Amino acid sequence: MKNLILASTSTLHGQEYLEYLTPVLNSHFSDCNEILFIPYARPGGITHDEYTQSAQKAFEKIGLAVKGIHQFDSPSEAIKKAEGIFTGGGNTFLLVQQLYHFDLLQLLQEVLKTGIPYLGTSAGTNIAGLTMKTTNDMPIVYPPSFKTLGMVPFNINPHYLDPDPDSTHKGETRETRIREFHQFNTPPVVGLREGSWLEVKGNNIKLKGEPLARIFEAGLEAYEVEPETLLNDLA
Protein backbone atom coordinates (compact mmCIF):
# COMPACT_ATOMS: atom_id res chain seq x y z
CA MET A 1 0.00 0.00 0.00
CA LYS A 2 2.24 2.79 -1.27
CA ASN A 3 1.49 6.30 -0.05
CA LEU A 4 3.57 8.93 -1.78
CA ILE A 5 3.44 12.58 -2.80
CA LEU A 6 5.93 13.22 -5.59
CA ALA A 7 6.18 16.94 -6.27
CA SER A 8 7.94 18.66 -9.15
CA THR A 9 9.30 21.40 -6.92
CA SER A 10 9.38 22.30 -3.22
CA THR A 11 8.68 25.95 -3.80
CA LEU A 12 6.63 28.04 -6.18
CA HIS A 13 7.84 31.45 -7.33
CA GLY A 14 7.13 34.10 -4.71
CA GLN A 15 6.06 31.56 -2.06
CA GLU A 16 7.57 30.06 1.08
CA TYR A 17 9.20 26.63 1.14
CA LEU A 18 6.48 23.93 0.68
CA GLU A 19 3.75 26.59 1.05
CA TYR A 20 1.56 25.42 -1.86
CA LEU A 21 1.66 21.83 -0.55
CA THR A 22 0.83 22.56 3.10
CA PRO A 23 -2.87 21.49 3.00
CA VAL A 24 -1.93 18.29 1.16
CA LEU A 25 0.86 17.46 3.60
CA ASN A 26 -1.43 18.07 6.54
CA SER A 27 -3.62 15.13 5.55
CA HIS A 28 -0.79 13.06 4.00
CA PHE A 29 1.15 12.96 7.27
CA SER A 30 -1.90 13.04 9.59
CA ASP A 31 -0.84 9.84 11.38
CA CYS A 32 2.68 11.11 12.09
CA ASN A 33 4.22 13.08 14.92
CA GLU A 34 7.68 13.34 13.42
CA ILE A 35 9.00 13.29 9.86
CA LEU A 36 12.40 11.93 8.87
CA PHE A 37 14.07 14.39 6.51
CA ILE A 38 16.68 13.21 3.98
CA PRO A 39 18.83 16.25 3.07
CA TYR A 40 21.47 14.28 1.11
CA ALA A 41 20.69 15.95 -2.24
CA ARG A 42 21.88 19.30 -0.94
CA PRO A 43 25.29 19.96 -2.47
CA GLY A 44 26.33 22.82 -0.21
CA GLY A 45 25.53 26.48 0.20
CA ILE A 46 23.71 25.49 3.38
CA THR A 47 24.52 22.63 5.75
CA HIS A 48 22.34 19.57 6.29
CA ASP A 49 21.34 21.12 9.62
CA GLU A 50 20.26 24.36 7.97
CA TYR A 51 18.41 22.48 5.26
CA THR A 52 16.61 20.45 7.91
CA GLN A 53 15.68 23.67 9.70
CA SER A 54 13.86 24.96 6.62
CA ALA A 55 11.87 21.71 6.52
CA GLN A 56 11.19 22.06 10.25
CA LYS A 57 9.90 25.58 9.74
CA ALA A 58 7.50 24.40 7.02
CA PHE A 59 6.20 21.37 8.93
CA GLU A 60 5.83 23.33 12.17
CA LYS A 61 2.80 25.02 10.59
CA ILE A 62 0.98 21.69 10.55
CA GLY A 63 2.22 20.67 13.98
CA LEU A 64 4.84 18.16 12.91
CA ALA A 65 8.42 17.73 14.08
CA VAL A 66 11.22 17.05 11.60
CA LYS A 67 14.53 15.30 12.25
CA GLY A 68 17.35 15.02 9.73
CA ILE A 69 18.67 11.55 8.88
CA HIS A 70 22.22 12.88 9.38
CA GLN A 71 21.37 13.43 13.08
CA PHE A 72 20.99 9.67 13.68
CA ASP A 73 23.90 7.34 14.42
CA SER A 74 22.50 4.81 11.97
CA PRO A 75 20.70 6.14 8.87
CA SER A 76 19.20 2.72 8.19
CA GLU A 77 17.75 2.51 11.73
CA ALA A 78 16.31 6.00 11.20
CA ILE A 79 14.51 4.81 8.06
CA LYS A 80 13.26 1.63 9.72
CA LYS A 81 11.74 3.62 12.58
CA ALA A 82 10.38 6.54 10.54
CA GLU A 83 6.67 7.43 10.74
CA GLY A 84 6.95 9.52 7.57
CA ILE A 85 9.79 10.42 5.21
CA PHE A 86 10.60 13.53 3.19
CA THR A 87 13.45 13.69 0.68
CA GLY A 88 14.26 17.25 -0.36
CA GLY A 89 15.68 18.55 -3.62
CA GLY A 90 19.19 19.44 -4.67
CA ASN A 91 21.40 17.37 -6.93
CA THR A 92 20.09 13.93 -7.90
CA PHE A 93 23.56 12.52 -8.65
CA LEU A 94 24.62 13.41 -5.13
CA LEU A 95 21.42 12.08 -3.55
CA VAL A 96 21.70 8.75 -5.35
CA GLN A 97 25.40 8.46 -4.58
CA GLN A 98 24.69 9.05 -0.89
CA LEU A 99 21.80 6.56 -0.82
CA TYR A 100 24.11 3.91 -2.31
CA HIS A 101 26.95 4.94 -0.01
CA PHE A 102 24.81 4.36 3.10
CA ASP A 103 23.17 1.31 1.48
CA LEU A 104 19.70 2.79 1.90
CA LEU A 105 18.07 2.34 -1.48
CA GLN A 106 16.65 -1.15 -1.03
CA LEU A 107 15.63 -0.43 2.55
CA LEU A 108 13.80 2.73 1.48
CA GLN A 109 12.02 0.70 -1.20
CA GLU A 110 10.88 -1.88 1.36
CA VAL A 111 9.73 0.72 3.88
CA LEU A 112 7.78 2.70 1.30
CA LYS A 113 6.00 -0.46 0.14
CA THR A 114 4.64 -0.91 3.68
CA GLY A 115 2.74 2.40 3.35
CA ILE A 116 4.92 4.81 5.30
CA PRO A 117 3.91 8.21 3.91
CA TYR A 118 6.60 9.75 1.70
CA LEU A 119 7.11 13.20 0.26
CA GLY A 120 9.61 13.86 -2.49
CA THR A 121 10.38 17.21 -4.07
CA SER A 122 12.54 17.62 -7.16
CA ALA A 123 15.51 15.20 -6.65
CA GLY A 124 13.41 13.44 -3.98
CA THR A 125 10.78 12.85 -6.66
CA ASN A 126 13.27 11.84 -9.31
CA ILE A 127 14.44 8.90 -7.21
CA ALA A 128 10.90 7.51 -7.01
CA GLY A 129 11.11 6.67 -10.74
CA LEU A 130 12.76 3.60 -12.24
CA THR A 131 16.05 5.40 -12.86
CA MET A 132 17.54 8.86 -12.44
CA LYS A 133 18.23 9.04 -16.17
CA THR A 134 15.74 11.88 -16.69
CA THR A 135 17.17 14.25 -14.08
CA ASN A 136 18.05 17.80 -15.12
CA ASP A 137 21.01 17.93 -12.75
CA MET A 138 24.71 18.24 -13.41
CA PRO A 139 26.73 15.04 -12.85
CA ILE A 140 28.92 16.55 -10.12
CA VAL A 141 29.59 13.13 -8.53
CA TYR A 142 29.59 9.59 -9.98
CA PRO A 143 27.00 7.30 -8.38
CA PRO A 144 27.54 3.51 -8.60
CA SER A 145 24.32 3.15 -10.61
CA PHE A 146 21.50 5.26 -12.07
CA LYS A 147 18.88 2.77 -10.79
CA THR A 148 16.49 4.29 -8.27
CA LEU A 149 13.43 3.30 -6.20
CA GLY A 150 10.95 2.33 -8.91
CA MET A 151 7.94 3.30 -6.79
CA VAL A 152 6.18 4.19 -10.02
CA PRO A 153 6.58 2.13 -13.23
CA PHE A 154 8.03 5.04 -15.23
CA ASN A 155 10.56 7.86 -14.98
CA ILE A 156 9.87 11.39 -13.83
CA ASN A 157 11.25 14.68 -15.09
CA PRO A 158 10.68 17.28 -12.35
CA HIS A 159 10.71 21.03 -13.11
CA TYR A 160 9.46 20.16 -16.59
CA LEU A 161 9.98 23.19 -18.81
CA ASP A 162 8.31 23.97 -22.13
CA PRO A 163 10.54 25.14 -24.97
CA ASP A 164 10.92 28.91 -25.25
CA PRO A 165 9.82 29.77 -28.81
CA ASP A 166 11.90 32.97 -28.73
CA SER A 167 15.14 31.32 -27.65
CA THR A 168 18.20 31.62 -29.88
CA HIS A 169 20.22 29.31 -27.59
CA LYS A 170 21.39 26.07 -29.23
CA GLY A 171 21.29 23.83 -26.15
CA GLU A 172 18.72 21.03 -26.33
CA THR A 173 15.16 21.66 -25.15
CA ARG A 174 13.78 19.46 -22.38
CA GLU A 175 11.56 17.64 -24.86
CA THR A 176 14.56 16.87 -27.09
CA ARG A 177 16.48 15.51 -24.11
CA ILE A 178 13.63 13.19 -23.16
CA ARG A 179 13.30 12.03 -26.78
CA GLU A 180 17.03 11.22 -26.64
CA PHE A 181 16.41 9.20 -23.45
CA HIS A 182 13.92 7.12 -25.45
CA GLN A 183 16.52 6.19 -28.02
CA PHE A 184 18.13 4.01 -25.36
CA ASN A 185 15.40 3.38 -22.77
CA THR A 186 11.80 2.19 -22.99
CA PRO A 187 10.05 3.47 -19.80
CA PRO A 188 7.59 6.35 -20.19
CA VAL A 189 8.55 9.72 -18.73
CA VAL A 190 6.19 12.06 -16.90
CA GLY A 191 7.19 15.70 -17.39
CA LEU A 192 5.94 17.26 -14.14
CA ARG A 193 5.58 21.03 -14.34
CA GLU A 194 6.18 23.14 -11.23
CA GLY A 195 2.95 23.17 -9.18
CA SER A 196 2.14 19.54 -10.08
CA TRP A 197 2.61 16.41 -8.05
CA LEU A 198 1.82 12.73 -8.32
CA GLU A 199 -0.29 11.19 -5.58
CA VAL A 200 0.52 7.49 -5.26
CA LYS A 201 -1.95 5.51 -3.14
CA GLY A 202 -1.53 1.78 -3.47
CA ASN A 203 -1.75 1.08 -7.19
CA ASN A 204 -3.36 4.42 -8.03
CA ILE A 205 -1.12 7.14 -9.42
CA LYS A 206 -2.95 10.42 -9.92
CA LEU A 207 -1.78 13.77 -11.29
CA LYS A 208 -2.56 16.57 -8.85
CA GLY A 209 -2.08 20.34 -8.80
CA GLU A 210 -3.02 22.93 -11.41
CA PRO A 211 -0.72 22.39 -14.41
CA LEU A 212 -1.14 19.70 -17.03
CA ALA A 213 1.63 17.12 -17.23
CA ARG A 214 3.41 16.14 -20.44
CA ILE A 215 3.74 12.41 -21.08
CA PHE A 216 6.48 10.91 -23.21
CA GLU A 217 6.23 7.32 -24.36
CA ALA A 218 8.88 5.69 -26.54
CA GLY A 219 7.82 5.81 -30.18
CA LEU A 220 4.75 8.00 -29.58
CA GLU A 221 4.09 11.72 -29.89
CA ALA A 222 4.23 13.45 -26.49
CA TYR A 223 0.82 14.33 -25.09
CA GLU A 224 -0.72 16.32 -22.25
CA VAL A 225 -2.80 14.98 -19.37
CA GLU A 226 -5.14 16.94 -17.10
CA PRO A 227 -4.99 17.08 -13.30
CA GLU A 228 -6.91 14.16 -11.69
CA THR A 229 -5.84 11.81 -14.51
CA LEU A 230 -4.89 8.32 -13.32
CA LEU A 231 -1.52 7.22 -14.70
CA ASN A 232 -1.82 3.61 -13.51
CA ASP A 233 -1.52 2.17 -17.00
CA LEU A 234 1.58 4.14 -17.91
CA ALA A 235 4.36 1.54 -17.94
Added chain:
Amino acid sequence: MKNLILASTSTLHGQEYLEYLTPVLNSHFSDCNEILFIPYARPGGITHDEYTQSAQKAFEKIGLAVKGIHQFDSPSEAIKKAEGIFTGGGNTFLLVQQLYHFDLLQLLQEVLKTGIPYLGTSAGTNIAGLTMKTTNDMPIVYPPSFKTLGMVPFNINPHYLDPDPDSTHKGETRETRIREFHQFNTPPVVGLREGSWLEVKGNNIKLKGEPLARIFEAGLEAYEVEPETLLNDLA
Protein backbone atom coordinates in the same frame (compact mmCIF):
# COMPACT_ATOMS: atom_id res chain seq x y z
CA MET B 1 52.31 19.95 -29.23
CA LYS B 2 48.55 19.95 -28.79
CA ASN B 3 46.52 21.62 -31.54
CA LEU B 4 42.84 21.87 -30.66
CA ILE B 5 39.81 24.02 -31.34
CA LEU B 6 37.22 23.53 -28.59
CA ALA B 7 33.99 25.27 -29.50
CA SER B 8 30.97 25.87 -27.31
CA THR B 9 28.55 25.09 -30.13
CA SER B 10 28.65 23.85 -33.72
CA THR B 11 26.03 26.28 -34.93
CA LEU B 12 25.01 29.84 -34.18
CA HIS B 13 21.35 30.88 -34.34
CA GLY B 14 20.30 31.51 -37.94
CA GLN B 15 23.52 30.11 -39.42
CA GLU B 16 24.56 26.92 -41.18
CA TYR B 17 26.36 24.09 -39.39
CA LEU B 18 29.93 25.21 -38.48
CA GLU B 19 29.47 28.40 -40.56
CA TYR B 20 30.97 30.82 -38.03
CA LEU B 21 34.04 28.60 -37.63
CA THR B 22 34.80 28.02 -41.32
CA PRO B 23 37.71 30.51 -41.64
CA VAL B 24 39.29 29.12 -38.46
CA LEU B 25 38.92 25.51 -39.60
CA ASN B 26 40.42 26.36 -42.97
CA SER B 27 43.73 27.19 -41.33
CA HIS B 28 43.40 24.69 -38.46
CA PHE B 29 43.14 21.74 -40.83
CA SER B 30 45.36 23.20 -43.62
CA ASP B 31 47.69 20.17 -43.58
CA CYS B 32 44.84 17.66 -43.94
CA ASN B 33 43.06 16.13 -46.90
CA GLU B 34 40.55 14.16 -44.88
CA ILE B 35 39.01 14.60 -41.44
CA LEU B 36 37.91 11.73 -39.21
CA PHE B 37 34.47 12.51 -37.78
CA ILE B 38 33.33 11.00 -34.47
CA PRO B 39 29.49 11.05 -34.47
CA TYR B 40 29.07 8.90 -31.32
CA ALA B 41 27.42 11.69 -29.28
CA ARG B 42 24.41 11.69 -31.56
CA PRO B 43 21.60 9.94 -29.72
CA GLY B 44 19.27 9.44 -32.65
CA GLY B 45 16.95 11.53 -34.77
CA ILE B 46 19.50 11.18 -37.54
CA THR B 47 21.86 8.26 -38.22
CA HIS B 48 25.63 8.41 -37.89
CA ASP B 49 25.76 8.46 -41.70
CA GLU B 50 23.43 11.45 -41.89
CA TYR B 51 25.33 13.22 -39.14
CA THR B 52 28.58 12.60 -41.00
CA GLN B 53 26.99 14.03 -44.15
CA SER B 54 26.28 17.33 -42.41
CA ALA B 55 29.95 17.49 -41.40
CA GLN B 56 30.93 16.61 -44.98
CA LYS B 57 28.78 19.42 -46.34
CA ALA B 58 30.45 21.93 -43.99
CA PHE B 59 34.02 20.80 -44.70
CA GLU B 60 33.44 20.59 -48.45
CA LYS B 61 33.46 24.40 -48.48
CA ILE B 62 37.11 24.36 -47.45
CA GLY B 63 38.01 21.48 -49.77
CA LEU B 64 38.25 18.75 -47.13
CA ALA B 65 36.81 15.24 -47.16
CA VAL B 66 35.20 13.78 -44.03
CA LYS B 67 34.84 10.12 -43.12
CA GLY B 68 32.86 8.84 -40.13
CA ILE B 69 34.65 6.62 -37.60
CA HIS B 70 31.69 4.20 -37.80
CA GLN B 71 32.59 3.54 -41.46
CA PHE B 72 35.91 1.91 -40.47
CA ASP B 73 36.26 -1.75 -39.47
CA SER B 74 38.48 -0.71 -36.57
CA PRO B 75 37.74 2.61 -34.83
CA SER B 76 41.15 2.55 -33.14
CA GLU B 77 42.94 2.11 -36.48
CA ALA B 78 40.89 5.01 -37.83
CA ILE B 79 42.12 7.24 -35.00
CA LYS B 80 45.74 6.10 -35.40
CA LYS B 81 45.70 6.99 -39.10
CA ALA B 82 43.69 10.22 -38.86
CA GLU B 83 45.13 13.45 -40.28
CA GLY B 84 42.62 15.49 -38.31
CA ILE B 85 39.74 14.66 -35.96
CA PHE B 86 36.35 16.28 -35.34
CA THR B 87 34.01 15.16 -32.54
CA GLY B 88 30.51 16.53 -32.97
CA GLY B 89 27.92 17.38 -30.33
CA GLY B 90 24.97 15.47 -28.98
CA ASN B 91 24.82 13.75 -25.61
CA THR B 92 28.06 13.67 -23.60
CA PHE B 93 27.03 10.61 -21.54
CA LEU B 94 26.53 8.68 -24.76
CA LEU B 95 29.75 9.95 -26.31
CA VAL B 96 31.81 9.01 -23.27
CA GLN B 97 30.10 5.63 -22.97
CA GLN B 98 30.90 4.89 -26.61
CA LEU B 99 34.53 6.02 -26.29
CA TYR B 100 34.97 3.66 -23.33
CA HIS B 101 33.06 0.89 -25.12
CA PHE B 102 35.46 1.03 -28.08
CA ASP B 103 38.42 1.64 -25.75
CA LEU B 104 39.34 4.86 -27.55
CA LEU B 105 39.83 7.38 -24.78
CA GLN B 106 43.50 6.76 -24.02
CA LEU B 107 44.33 6.36 -27.69
CA LEU B 108 42.64 9.65 -28.51
CA GLN B 109 44.63 11.29 -25.71
CA GLU B 110 47.91 9.96 -27.13
CA VAL B 111 47.11 10.94 -30.70
CA LEU B 112 46.07 14.47 -29.74
CA LYS B 113 49.30 14.95 -27.78
CA THR B 114 51.26 14.33 -31.02
CA GLY B 115 49.65 17.43 -32.54
CA ILE B 116 46.95 15.96 -34.80
CA PRO B 117 44.52 18.87 -35.25
CA TYR B 118 41.26 18.36 -33.35
CA LEU B 119 37.93 20.11 -33.43
CA GLY B 120 35.35 19.59 -30.72
CA THR B 121 31.90 21.16 -30.58
CA SER B 122 29.64 20.94 -27.53
CA ALA B 123 29.96 17.31 -26.29
CA GLY B 124 33.16 17.05 -28.37
CA THR B 125 34.50 20.00 -26.37
CA ASN B 126 33.26 18.70 -23.05
CA ILE B 127 35.41 15.58 -23.38
CA ALA B 128 38.56 17.67 -23.77
CA GLY B 129 38.25 18.70 -20.12
CA LEU B 130 39.36 16.68 -17.11
CA THR B 131 35.93 15.14 -16.57
CA MET B 132 32.45 15.34 -18.09
CA LYS B 133 31.06 16.46 -14.72
CA THR B 134 30.13 19.91 -16.05
CA THR B 135 28.06 18.74 -19.01
CA ASN B 136 24.50 20.06 -19.40
CA ASP B 137 23.26 16.78 -20.84
CA MET B 138 20.74 14.30 -19.52
CA PRO B 139 22.24 11.02 -18.20
CA ILE B 140 20.44 8.81 -20.74
CA VAL B 141 23.13 6.10 -20.52
CA TYR B 142 25.57 5.13 -17.75
CA PRO B 143 29.23 5.46 -18.77
CA PRO B 144 31.84 3.44 -16.85
CA SER B 145 33.51 6.67 -15.69
CA PHE B 146 33.11 10.45 -15.97
CA LYS B 147 36.86 10.86 -16.63
CA THR B 148 37.62 12.37 -20.03
CA LEU B 149 40.62 13.46 -22.13
CA GLY B 150 42.18 16.12 -19.92
CA MET B 151 43.61 18.03 -22.88
CA VAL B 152 43.16 21.19 -20.80
CA PRO B 153 43.82 21.32 -17.03
CA PHE B 154 40.24 22.31 -16.20
CA ASN B 155 36.63 21.47 -17.02
CA ILE B 156 34.52 23.10 -19.71
CA ASN B 157 30.84 24.02 -19.64
CA PRO B 158 29.76 24.47 -23.27
CA HIS B 159 26.61 26.44 -24.21
CA TYR B 160 27.19 28.50 -21.08
CA LEU B 161 24.00 30.40 -20.32
CA ASP B 162 23.57 33.47 -18.11
CA PRO B 163 20.71 33.42 -15.60
CA ASP B 164 17.46 34.92 -16.89
CA PRO B 165 16.61 37.68 -14.36
CA ASP B 166 12.91 37.44 -15.33
CA SER B 167 12.60 33.69 -14.83
CA THR B 168 10.12 32.35 -12.29
CA HIS B 169 11.30 28.76 -12.85
CA LYS B 170 12.81 27.10 -9.78
CA GLY B 171 15.33 24.86 -11.56
CA GLU B 172 18.98 25.72 -10.80
CA THR B 173 20.79 28.31 -12.91
CA ARG B 174 23.93 27.23 -14.73
CA GLU B 175 26.06 29.24 -12.29
CA THR B 176 24.44 27.46 -9.33
CA ARG B 177 25.12 24.08 -10.91
CA ILE B 178 28.79 24.91 -11.41
CA ARG B 179 29.04 26.18 -7.83
CA GLU B 180 27.60 22.82 -6.75
CA PHE B 181 30.28 21.06 -8.82
CA HIS B 182 32.88 22.93 -6.79
CA GLN B 183 31.54 21.56 -3.53
CA PHE B 184 32.95 18.18 -4.58
CA ASN B 185 35.60 18.96 -7.20
CA THR B 186 38.55 21.36 -7.33
CA PRO B 187 39.26 21.95 -11.06
CA PRO B 188 38.31 25.34 -12.51
CA VAL B 189 35.45 25.47 -15.00
CA VAL B 190 35.38 27.60 -18.13
CA GLY B 191 31.82 28.64 -19.02
CA LEU B 192 32.06 28.95 -22.81
CA ARG B 193 29.25 31.00 -24.32
CA GLU B 194 27.97 30.15 -27.79
CA GLY B 195 30.24 31.83 -30.34
CA SER B 196 33.37 31.24 -28.21
CA TRP B 197 36.03 28.62 -28.54
CA LEU B 198 39.33 27.71 -26.92
CA GLU B 199 42.38 27.54 -29.16
CA VAL B 200 44.90 25.11 -27.69
CA LYS B 201 48.36 25.28 -29.28
CA GLY B 202 50.99 23.41 -27.31
CA ASN B 203 50.83 24.86 -23.82
CA ASN B 204 48.91 27.97 -24.87
CA ILE B 205 45.16 28.01 -24.28
CA LYS B 206 43.50 31.12 -25.68
CA LEU B 207 39.88 32.26 -25.60
CA LYS B 208 38.66 33.10 -29.12
CA GLY B 209 35.43 34.39 -30.65
CA GLU B 210 33.33 37.40 -29.67
CA PRO B 211 31.74 36.61 -26.28
CA LEU B 212 33.50 36.85 -22.95
CA ALA B 213 33.92 33.59 -21.05
CA ARG B 214 32.93 33.11 -17.41
CA ILE B 215 35.51 31.46 -15.18
CA PHE B 216 34.64 29.53 -12.05
CA GLU B 217 37.36 28.62 -9.58
CA ALA B 218 36.63 26.72 -6.37
CA GLY B 219 36.28 29.16 -3.49
CA LEU B 220 36.45 32.30 -5.65
CA GLU B 221 33.81 34.60 -7.11
CA ALA B 222 33.16 33.83 -10.77
CA TYR B 223 34.74 36.31 -13.17
CA GLU B 224 34.72 37.22 -16.85
CA VAL B 225 37.64 37.03 -19.27
CA GLU B 226 37.94 38.79 -22.63
CA PRO B 227 38.63 37.13 -25.97
CA GLU B 228 42.39 36.65 -26.60
CA THR B 229 42.98 35.97 -22.90
CA LEU B 230 45.46 33.16 -22.23
CA LEU B 231 44.09 30.59 -19.79
CA ASN B 232 47.39 28.72 -19.38
CA ASP B 233 47.55 29.30 -15.64
CA LEU B 234 44.01 28.12 -14.95
CA ALA B 235 44.48 24.78 -13.19
